[in-house]
Amino acid sequence: MNKEKRYQILSRLRQHNPNPTTELEYGSPFQLLIAVLLSAQATDVGVNKATRKLFPAAPTAEKMLALGVDGIKDYIKTIGLFNSKAENAYKTCKILVENYAGEVPQDRAALEALPGVGRKTANVVLNTAFGWPTIAVDTHIFRVSNRTKLAPGKNVKEVEEKLIKVVPKEFKVDVHHWLILHGRYTCVARKPRCGSCVIEDLCEFKDKTSD
Numbered sequence: 035m036n037k038e039k040r041y042q043i044l045s046r047l048r049q050h051n052p053n054p055t056t057e058l059e060y061g062s063p064f065q066l067l068i069a070v071l072l073s074a075q076a077t078d079v080g081v082n083k084a085t086r087k088l089f090p091a092a093p094t095a096e097k098m099l100a101l102g103v104d105g106i107k108d109y110i111k112t113i114g115l116f117n118s119k120a121e122n123a124y125k126t127c128k129i130l131v132e133n134y135a136g137e138v139p140q141d142r143a144a145l146e147a148l149p150g151v152g153r154k155t156a157n158v159v160l161n162t163a164f165g166w167p168t169i170a171v172d173t174h175i176f177r178v179s180n181r182t183k184l185a186p187g188k189n190v191k192e193v194e195e196k197l198i199k200v201v202p203k204e205f206k207v208d209v210h211h212w213l214i215l216h217g218r219y220t221c222v223a224r225k226p227r228c229g230s231c232v233i234e235d236l237c238e239f240k241d242k243t244s245d
């Protein structure tokens with residue numbers, strides 16, 4: 035895909051959604067970190083349902099630590115892998131309280147050292163809570179980048195590197211959410227909705243649908 039077309043795709047996505055953000059509900063960087071940690075292999079809707087009760091009871095790392103692992107479990111039982119997620123959330127709170135005065139560090143290495151926090155979670159937190167131009171490639175971004183040919187790659191790392199290289203600076207902070215939302219609602223996995231896609235004329239996918 036050439037530079038001009040890439041620019042047009044990103045401009046159009048911006049035009050349709052000038053202020054994109056996550057669908058996870060949170061009130062602070064700490065709550066976002068916990069919500070993302072809980073969201074592995076779960077839907078944002080399912081996570082929000084649990085955190086609407088968890089966060090009022092434990093809005094800070096100190097308060098969540100006080101809940102204990104079993105206390106956290108009680109709030110997140112409806113989410114897949116809740117046992118290990120509760121353990122990780124508890125251990126993460128402990129480190130935040132002991133080493134960072136309960137705050138979330140704005141530092142990739144420090145974030146990735148937290149239990150249950152990988153590169154993807156760190157990228158989401160740095161991008162969404164702190165406005166860093168990081169791109170967390172999930173299944174949606176991977177699919178949309180490959181289908182459109184915006185940033186094709188064989189694995190998530192390759193797509194992330196490509197996006198970082200080719201996406202112009204003015205789009206870097208928001209591209210992550212535009213592509214996720216586009217993949218979640220329009221360029222869906224099973225059968226993309228090309229007929230109602232705002233970048234249909236620019237996308238280079240060979241098997242477009244008329245839906």
Ligand code: SF4
Pocket residue numbers: 181182220221222226227228231232233234235237238239242243
């Ligand atoms: S035209 Fe189809 S394949 Fe291309 S981005 Fe839109 S929905 Fe996805």
